[in-house]
Amino acid sequence: xxxxxxxxxxxxxxxxxxxxxxxxxxxxxxxxxxxxxxxxxxxxxxxxxxxxxxxxxxxxxxxxxxxxxxxxxxxxxxxxxxxxxxxxxxxxxxxxxxxxxxxxxxxxxxxxxxxxxxxxxxxxxxxxxxxxxxxxxxxxxxxxxxxxxxxxxxxxxxxxxxxxxxxxx
Numbered sequence: 001x002x003x004x005x006x007x008x009x010x011x012x013x014x015x016x017x018x019x020x021x022x023x024x025x026x027x028x029x030x031x032x033x034x035x036x037x038x039x040x041x042x043x044x045x046x047x048x049x050x051x052x053x054x055x056x057x058x059x060x061x062x063x064x065x066x067x068x069x070x071x072x073x074x075x076x077x078x079x080x081x082x083x084x085x086x087x088x089x090x091x092x093x094x095x096x097x098x099x100x101x102x103x104x105x106x107x108x109x110x111x112x113x114x115x116x117x118x119x120x121x122x123x124x125x126x127x128x129x130x131x132x133x134x135x136x137x138x139x140x141x142x143x144x145x146x147x148x149x150x151x152x153x154x155x156x157x158x159x160x161x162x163x164x165x166x167x168x169x
Contacts, residue, residue: 020164024137028127028169036067037075039128041082050145053155054081054123057162065166077136078128083121083145090118120144123161139165 038055058081059069072078122144127137141161145154 019142020161020168021140021142022138022165022168023140025134026136028137033067033076033127035070035074035076036062036079037070037072039072039078039080041080049151050083050121050154050158051081053158054083054125054162057159058125061162061166065169072130075130078130080126080128082124084124084140086120086122086144088118088120090115118146120146123158125162125165137169139168141165 038058058079062069062079067077123141125139126135128134129136141164143157143161145157149157
């Protein structure tokens with residue numbers, strides 16, 4: 001019974017893991033900011049279509065929070081977003097082997113480990129204070145985009161990630 005209780009408690013806690021990771025400097029609230037501007041970057045130029053999708057989702061989320069777009073020099077806060085690349089190994093780590101040994105002499109064989117590297121991308125959104133040029137708020141999606149996703153699925157994935165980010169802002 002105690003083992004069952006422990007198992008249920010761990011499942012409950014794992015279900016409570018947030019789909020985004022938020023980090024912020026001090027007490028940041030949306031009411032501090034009235035205007036924003038995007039910081040142009042060329043870090044994720046290979047992800048140009050995803051960048052456009054993310055920017056559209058961010059514009060909508062920022063408007064929902066009451067922020068208005070202005071020029072970069074007039075903005076209360078600057079918004080930067082990019083896709084952080086991560087590599088994941090997909091493969092079989094289980095091996096099968098056999099061998100025979102006799103009198104300090106042995107022969108053995110095993111199957112090779114097969115797999116492939118997959119590139120995945122996490123959306124990162126940062127708010128930068130224009131006066132100090134420091135990041136004051138950052139959100140990183142735990143969910144990942146991968147190249148095999150359809151355009152519609154990518155859009156839905158990015159929209160969901162941005163929505164979850166701004167639910168906690």
